[in-house]
Amino acid sequence: MKSEKTIGVDIGGTKIYAGLVCEGKIIKSRKEKTPESRQGVITLLGDLIDELAEGAKVKGVGLGFAGYVDVEKGEVIFAPNLPGWENIPIKRIMEERTSLPVFVENDVNCVTLAEFKLGAGRGKKNLVAIFVGTGIGGGIILNGQLIHGATYSGAEIGHITLKLNGPKCGCGRLGCLEAFAGGSAIIRSVRRKVKAVHEITKAADEGKKWAILALERAGKYLSLGIANLITILSPELVILGGGVIKAAPRILEIVKEQIPLMALPIAMKGVEIKLARLQDEAGLLGAALGVEQRLGCV
Amino acid sequence: MKSEKTIGVDIGGTKIYAGLVCEGKIIKSRKEKTPESRQGVITLLGDLIDELAEGAKVKGVGLGFAGYVDVEKGEVIFAPNLPGWENIPIKRIMEERTSLPVFVENDVNCVTLAEFKLGAGRGKKNLVAIFVGTGIGGGIILNGQLIHGATYSGAEIGHITLKLNGPKCGCGRLGCLEAFAGGSAIIRSVRRKVKAVHEITKAADEGKKWAILALERAGKYLSLGIANLITILSPELVILGGGVIKAAPRILEIVKEQIPLMALPIAMKGVEIKLARLQDEAGLLGAALGVEQRLGCV
Numbered sequence: 201m202k203s204e205k206t207i208g209v210d211i212g213g214t215k216i217y218a219g220l221v222c223e224g225k226i227i228k229s230r231k232e233k234t235p236e237s238r239q240g241v242i243t244l245l246g247d248l249i250d251e252l253a254e255g256a257k258v259k260g261v262g263l264g265f266a267g268y269v270d271v272e273k274g275e276v277i278f279a280p281n282l283p284g285w286e287n288i289p290i291k292r293i294m295e296e297r298t299s300l301p302v303f304v305e306n307d308v309n310c311v312t313l314a315e316f317k318l319g320a321g322r323g324k325k326n327l328v329a330i331f332v333g334t335g336i337g338g339g340i341i342l343n344g345q346l347i348h349g350a351t352y353s354g355a356e357i358g359h360i361t362l363k364l365n366g367p368k369c370g371c372g373r374l375g376c377l378e379a380f381a382g383g384s385a386i387i388r389s390v391r392r393k394v395k396a397v398h399e400i401t402k403a404a405d406e407g408k409k410w411a412i413l414a415l416e417r418a419g420k421y422l423s424l425g426i427a428n429l430i431t432i433l434s435p436e437l438v439i440l441g442g443g444v445i446k447a448a449p450r451i452l453e454i455v456k457e458q459i460p461l462m463a464l465p466i467a468m469k470g471v472e473i474k475l476a477r478l479q480d481e482a483g484l485l486g487a488a489l490g491v492e493q494r495l496g497c498v
Numbered sequence: 499m500k501s502e503k504t505i506g507v508d509i510g511g512t513k514i515y516a517g518l519v520c521e522g523k524i525i526k527s528r529k530e531k532t533p534e535s536r537q538g539v540i541t542l543l544g545d546l547i548d549e550l551a552e553g554a555k556v557k558g559v560g561l562g563f564a565g566y567v568d569v570e571k572g573e574v575i576f577a578p579n580l581p582g583w584e585n586i587p588i589k590r591i592m593e594e595r596t597s598l599p600v601f602v603e604n605d606v607n608c609v610t611l612a613e614f615k616l617g618a619g620r621g622k623k624n625l626v627a628i629f630v631g632t633g634i635g636g637g638i639i640l641n642g643q644l645i646h647g648a649t650y651s652g653a654e655i656g657h658i659t660l661k662l663n664g665p666k667c668g669c670g671r672l673g674c675l676e677a678f679a680g681g682s683a684i685i686r687s688v689r690r691k692v693k694a695v696h697e698i699t700k701a702a703d704e705g706k707k708w709a710i711l712a713l714e715r716a717g718k719y720l721s722l723g724i725a726n727l728i729t730i731l732s733p734e735l736v737i738l739g740g741g742v743i744k745a746a747p748r749i750l751e752i753v754k755e756q757i758p759l760m761a762l763p764i765a766m767k768g769v770e771i772k773l774a775r776l777q778d779e780a781g782l783l784g785a786a787l788g789v790e791q792r793l794g795c796v
Contacts, residue, residue, distance in 0.1 A: 255627065268764060304550065322678070325647055339731075342640060342645060343641075345641065345729065347640060347733020348622050348732070349624065349731055349733065349765065349768070350624055350734040350765075350769065351731050351732045351764050351767055351768035352735060353731045353732045353762060353763055353764040353765045353768075354730070354731060354765075354767065355730065356729050356730065356732075356764075357730065359729050359762045360726045360729055360730060361660075361722055361725060361726060361760055363661070364661075364718070364722060373760075373761070373762075391514050397660065420662070424659055424662060426727065427659060428658045428659060429730070431654050431657050431658055431659075432638075432652070432653065432654065432655065432658060432727070432730065433647055433652060434647020434649045434650070434651045434652045434654075435647065436648040437646060445695070447608075462652060462659055462671075464561075464654050464657045464669070464671075466566060466651040467647065467648075467649055467651045467652075467654065468648050469649055470647070470648035470649035470651075471648065487539035
C-alpha cells in the first residue's frame with residue numbers, strides 16, 4: 201500500500217519540527233523550541249512521536265539531526281549546536297521508547313533527499329544540493345542514493361579549501377568555501393557593518409561599493425566551489441538554497457554567470473542549476489522519506 | 499563458472515595493449531604501436547581480439563580508451579590523443595566484427611577498477627584513485643561502482659580549480675590541479691631546465707633550491723586537490739599512482755604530510771592513502787574486469 205504513514209522529525213539547535221507524512225504530504229505537524237538538555241530533547245521527541253502516531257498506522261520514524269550521524273548504527277556522533285550529543289545511540293533509545301523502527305540521518309541530507317524526491321530534483325538520479333545559510337552544507341545523490349562516505353561526513357561541501365592560507369573558517373581551518381561565502385563570513389567580510397545579509401543587499405542596491413564587493417567575492421568563491429563539484433561529479437543538477445541565497449539574489453546571478461566559466465566544459469554541458477523548491481518543512485519531509493527508503497517501500 | 503575468460507584492451511595514444519584474462523590473471527597478451535588512422539586502430543583491434551580469442555571460450559571484450567566515452571551507448575565521444583575519434587560507435591563496430599559482447603570504458607576508469615578489484619583497493623567499497631603523469635586523471639568508486647556522471651566526464655580530478663586566475667592548464671582554463679602538479683606543468687614551472695621529472699628529483703637531492711621549490715609547490719597543490727576530494731566524498735582509501743609519483747618520491751612525502759593538515763579532520767579519520775600496486779597491465783585488466791561487471795559474472 202502506498203498510503204502508509206511515516207513520521208519525520210527535524211532536530212536543529214533552535215527548533216524541533218515533527219510531522220506525520222503520507223505520500224510526501226504533511227498531514228499533521230508540531231513545531232517546538234529545542235530543549236536545552238539532551239534528556240529534554242529525548243523526552244520531547246518521544247512525546248511528539250506519540251502525539252503524531254496516535255490513531256495512525258505508522259511504519260517508522262526518521263530523525264534528522266544537525267550534526268554528524270552514523271547512519272548504520274543510528275548514532276549521533278557529534279552535533280555542534282546540541283549540547284551533550286556525542287556518541288548517543290538515539291535509534292536504540294527511541295525504538296525502545298516508541299516501539300517503532302527509527303532511522304537517523306543528517307539534517308542537510310534529509311533536505312537533499314526531500315528536494316530529490318519532491319522538490320527541484322524530481323526525476324533526476326544524480327545531483328548535488330548546496331545550502332548557504334550562516335554556514336554552508338550540502339548533500340550528494342548519485343544513482344539515486346545519498347553519499348555518506350566512510351565517516352558519514354560525506355558532502356561537507358562548505359569545507360572544501362578554495363584558497364591556501366585563505367580566511368579562517370569556523371572549523372578552525374583556512375580558506376574553506378564557508379569562510380568566503382557563508383552568511384557569517386560575508387558579514388565578517390564587511391567588518392560587521394551590518395547584522396544580516398539582506399542589509400548588504402540593500403546597501404548594494406543603493407550603490408555602496410563595499411556591499412557590492414562583498415557580494416561579488418562571496419559569489420565568486422561559491423561559484424568556484426560549485427564548479428569544482430561539477431567537474432568532479434558531473435551531476436545532472438545542482439540545487440542551490442538557504443537563507444543567504446534568498447537574502448542576496450545578486451549572489452545567485454553571479455553563480456549562474458561564473459560557474460559556466462569555471463567548471464570543466466564537458467561536465468557543464470550536462471548540468472542544470474536550480475533553486476531549492478521546498479521551504480521550512482524540507483527537513484522533516486526528508487527524514488520521513490528516509491524511512492520509506494530504508495524500509496524499501498519506495 | 500568462475501574460470502570464464504574475457505579480453506581487455508588498453509587503447510592509448512602511443513600503444514595498444516591487449517590481453518586474454520581469466521580470474522584476474524593475464525593468460526596471453528599482445529602490445530602494439532597505435533596505428534595513426536582510426537581505421538588502422540579498428541582493424542588492429544579486430545585482429546588482436548581474433549588472435550587472443552582463438553581456442554578460448556571468451557565471454558566478452560572490454561575496450562579502455564584514453565578519452566571521453568559514453569559507457570551506455572558504447573561510443574568514444576572524444577579522444578584527444580587518437581585522431582579522428584569523435585562520436586564513434588565502437589561497441590557496435592567491434593560487436594559486428596567479432597560477434598562478441600563489447601563494452602567501452604575510459605582508460606583511467608579501467609585502471610581504477612583494476613586497482614579496486616586486484617590492487618591497492620581490494621576489500622574496499624569507496625575509493626578515489628589519482629594518477630599523476632604528464633596530466634592528472636582519476637577515478638571514483640562509491641558503493642563498489644565507478645562514478646561516471648551525467649556526461650561520462652566524472653572524476654576529472656585533474657581539472658579541479660585550485661586557484662582563481664592560477665596558471666594556465668592544457669584544457670585552456672586557469673588554476674587546474676593539473677596546471678600545478680601534472681608532469682608537464684612541473685617541468686614548465688622550472689622553465690624547462692630539464693626534460694623529465696626524475697631530473698628535478700636528482701637536482702633536489704643535490705640540494706638545488708629551484709628543484710626543491712618546484713617539487714614542494716607541486717606536492718602542496720596535489721595535497722590540496724586530494725584533501726578536497728576527501729572532504730567531499732569521505733572515501734575509505736585514496737590510491738595514488740602514475741609516473742610523476744614514481745619519479746618524485748618527495749611529492750609523495752609532501753602529500754602524506756600535507757593532506758592531514760588540509761582535509762576536514764572527521765573525513766581524514768576514515769581514510770588511508772596508498773600507492774597504486776598494478777603496473778602497465780592495469781588498463782587491460784580493468785577493461786577485462788569491466789566486462790565481468792557488466793555481464794554480472796562477479
